Amino acid sequence: MTRMMSSLVSFSGLHLFISPKKYGWTGVFWDMDDFTLPPGLGVDQFVKNVCLAISNEGARGDVEFFAYSSSDSFDYGRYLESKSFTPAKVVSKRSRFYRLSHCMLNWVHKRRQYGGKKNVLVIAKAMPGEDNINLISFLDEMTVRDHNVFTVVPEGCSPENFDYPEPILAWYWSSLCSGSTSIDLSSAYPTTDDDSGSSSPETDRAQGVKRASETDATVGSPMKRGQKDADSQN
Template sequence: MAESMDTGTDTERQPPYFSDTRVFWDVVDFPLPLDGDLDRFCLNVNVAISNERFVGEVEFYAYGDELSNQDRMEIRRAGIWLKQEGAEKRERLNRMLLDVLEYAHYNRDPADANFLIAMKDIPEIDTKLFSIMQALRQKGYEVWFVVPDDCPSSQVPDFDTATLVWRCSILREGGYPIYEPSESDSDDEGSALAAKKRQNEEGSSQGAEKLQKITDDDGAQ
């Protein structure tokens, strides 16, 4: 988890983690459920984040695709910021990365901001996507990533690049992230990730109970 930057020492944060999250979502790579309920989609993403005991505002940025006036209105009504429309893949990715860096610039304390990135990279091209994610991780930010449902384990970002990784359909349903650490992970990290993976396998019903417990605990303080 991100470390506190308030003092000169590295102090591990304890849950719940009070920090805001910005979601950077490529609607071409991972289409929004435009024929469904965008409010429920946003709510489920919020639940998935809350399942990991992160408490704070969740803001959605969307990139790409040609939209009808009706779809555009539905996106905006759901509180999603449509940052770019109808752009080519590289243009969408570059715009997203600029917005990622700007968000980091205005949130210098890693304990204040989290990044959830839903965008596919461009194969065999150095786009800087993963190097920027890794640089943010090194500074102590929480960086979360979305992969396609059929993404093989070998292509899942490792712990040095993303602290949490969701398969797209699971995130849309408010479920738990996947944890597939590489062999280079330390024993401590591997144990923590394995525990999280077991938690994921317990099912989303326990996620609702966990979210309710967090709410009750916060209300009792």
């Protein structure tokens, strides 16, 4: 994977990066199997909390959610008339990845008529071992197109082990679920004066360090799901 290092910025001034007037549209693209809701939190409240979290970072415009789940019990029909939350049943991880990626591109294309940059909040993990459909590379491309990429990382992944493109806003999953503030990314990437704050994926693998996309999304959660088993059956 080629990491984008040409647009490095100091994240000490990150909150100046978002302008409510200029960056009003936000699309949220959520793999519900990769990141499951904690016990007691429903979808409707989660949507409100996400809107609160991104609003607190300066993006106060319209927010649209696109969610993908393999669940048979989720009430997809409840949201048929919703203009802000669009769920779909997609069984396998590979299929969810393609649907999410296609939906993201389509959403950005349709919103071009409104001008300005768009925010995309990606709540999904990369495809392990699938170099040709790597979510990280896809997000790199979105950044090249001058869009703002926001992401969520699992608990237990330190900023130094992020493998997402920059500039970026990122939340720990539990923080986003509660509508809390984003992660302080000042140590996530090196600045032009200090290139010691980030290690390469190759170095991390050699040292046995898990990067964000390789970390279990449901660490510490009683709702941990057997996703690998489910995917192997589809």
